[in-house]
Amino acid sequence: MITRIALRTLLLIAIAVWHIAPAQAHTRSESHTTWLVDGSSVHLTFSVTDVEARRLTPDGHTPATPRLIAYLAPRVGASAAGRVCAAAGRPRAVAAVTGYRRVEFFFNCPSSDGITLRDNAFFELVPTHVNLAQIQTAKGDFAEDVLTADTQTIDLSKAQGGRIEGAGFLTFVSMGLMHIFTGIDHMSFLLGLVLISRRFKDLVFVITGFTIGHSLTLALAVTGIIRPHAEFIDALVALTIALIGIENLAVQIHRPGLFAVWTGAGLLAMAGLKLLGIGLLPFTLLLGAGLFASNYLLVAGHVRDAGRLRLIVTLIFGLIHGFGFAADLLNDAIPPAKLAELLVGFNLGVEIGQLTVVTTLVAAVALLRRLRLTLPRPIVVDVCAAGLVLEGTYWFVSRSFSFI
Structure with a gap:
């Protein structure tokens, strides 16, 4: 079983390094x-x-x-x-x-x-x-x-073949890989999933839910069945990062009710500002997010074995991230003959990228255990979770009010 202290130690190092990088939208500039x-x-x-x-x-x-x-x-x-x-x-x-x-x-x-x-x-x-x-x-x-x-x-005499029209299956896989490895917010969320998974079984549940969710909306977005608003998706992706961090803190100090109230109140306050014409996100979206977030934190804080609950919740989070994964493809001319190959290849690349991150993390944790380079678990959990909350909240507010 993965040592929780070592796992959170590595996450602390990773998040500390990534916070040095400037904040950027999921769909890079x-x-x-x-x-x-x-x-x-x-x-x-x-x-x-x-x-x-x-x-x-x-x-x-x-x-x-x-x-x-x-x-x-x-x-x-x-x-x-x-x-x-x-x-x-x-x-x-x-x-x-x-x-x-x-x-x-x-x-x-x-x-x-x-x-x-x-x-x-x-x-x-x-x-x-x-x-x-x-x-x-x-x-x-x-x-x-x-x-x-x-x-x-x-x-034009040196222009190369198009990545969609002339691309092969491996090119689509590579695109999915790069989307994971170059998206700081997606990587932060993935680390949050690992942080919140106290057992390997929990990690399987959350990764499974996330995979099902983003695979579904990736297909819906790329095929044109649903066309998400790019600004809304960027903000919601940031909100999922903050919620993962908030849940960790709520569980750690055994005060889910307190965090549920403050999180819900913050989102409802933003909904109120929208009624006054302030902000980009719709009132109904903010209202729904506030109700969902507060109820989720309350339930998660009182469920003894929250692994199966997180399967459902991360599926919802995956629905949001799936639209983010599709952002780079929505403006490309996708030939119908290439559509199935692109979806399978791109999604496979995303999954390989996720598994690579988790596998590398587990290997590094094993090394830290052997070297005895660990910190007290409560300190590591608090710092890592707080880092995710600060990162997610900053991006969410900035994107909701167009600060970045």
């Missing part, structure tokens, strides 16, 4: 571009989330469409034969899924040879920003590339 190249004509569709667009305004409010266009216009474009492609007409906003903004640009190039695409948007605001660029030609050729602060242009 990113934008999407689709470039249609027809001879010497270039049609660009630039897509960005509302959360990302708010970086353009000092007060954190969603910028008006003219302001977004004014920002993008000098930062996107194309060139050919060493000459800049002229803008053809004025940029215009087009319809987008909930939580996204989309703008179209048109360019006429002096030649159809040696076309280079350029996107400099958002990199000066967020150095780690990435742009997922899809390039299509009138002949049906498809390619995809990733633009970063270091590489902000695409030479």
Whole structure:
């Protein structure tokens, strides 16, 4: 059986290190571009989330469409034969899924040879920003590339095949792996699941529930049956991290009622602010979250064997995280023929990533036991749980009121 003290010691080290990193949204700072190249004509569709667009305004409010266009216009474009492609007409906003903004640009190039695409948007605001660029030609050729602060242009003669259209099963598995390993909030939640699992059987229950939940909503989101609001999902993911930490503290000091009251009161207060027009999350969502959180903490604190209860609860948490897992895929053109392969491969990658984290953790715990590098269990539990509460609460409030 995993030594609880050693387990929490390792979690304390991991969380302490990760808290040094700057807070970031689950769906890392990113934008999407689709470039249609027809001879010497270039049609660009630039897509960005509302959360990302708010970086353009000092007060954190969603910028008006003219302001977004004014920002993008000098930062996107194309060139050919060493000459800049002229803008053809004025940029215009087009319809987008909930939580996204989309703008179209048109360019006429002096030649159809040696076309280079350029996107400099958002990199000066967020150095780690990435742009997922899809390039299509009138002949049906498809390619995809990733633009970063270091590489902000695409030479069409060197563009590689698209990650969706031309990807194989192993590519989808790799995408799922990277989604786990690059998502700090998902990793924090996973560590919270391990922290709250006092026995191996409990860990099996929570991982099983989480897997079932995120697999279900990943499929629903990617197939288009449900289109979640990106801002809501980011905030709710943060709330799940805080709740995992709060439950640990409630159980540790045997005061579930106190934590249930304060947690529910905090969420209901935010619901009240929403009635006054303050905040992003809907009133009904905050009200429901408050009722769920308070009742969950009360029940979990009085159930002797909470493992099976957590199977249900982590299934609900998994439903939320599943939409987060789908965020990177929702704006990609997913061919129907690739859909099943993508879902199975991506989900398999996520599961491999989760198991890798847990396996590595268990191995490290075994090493700590042999070296006798442990701390008193109550101290480790309190510090780790408090770290999760602070992290989750900061992200939840920040995302709910658009502070980040």
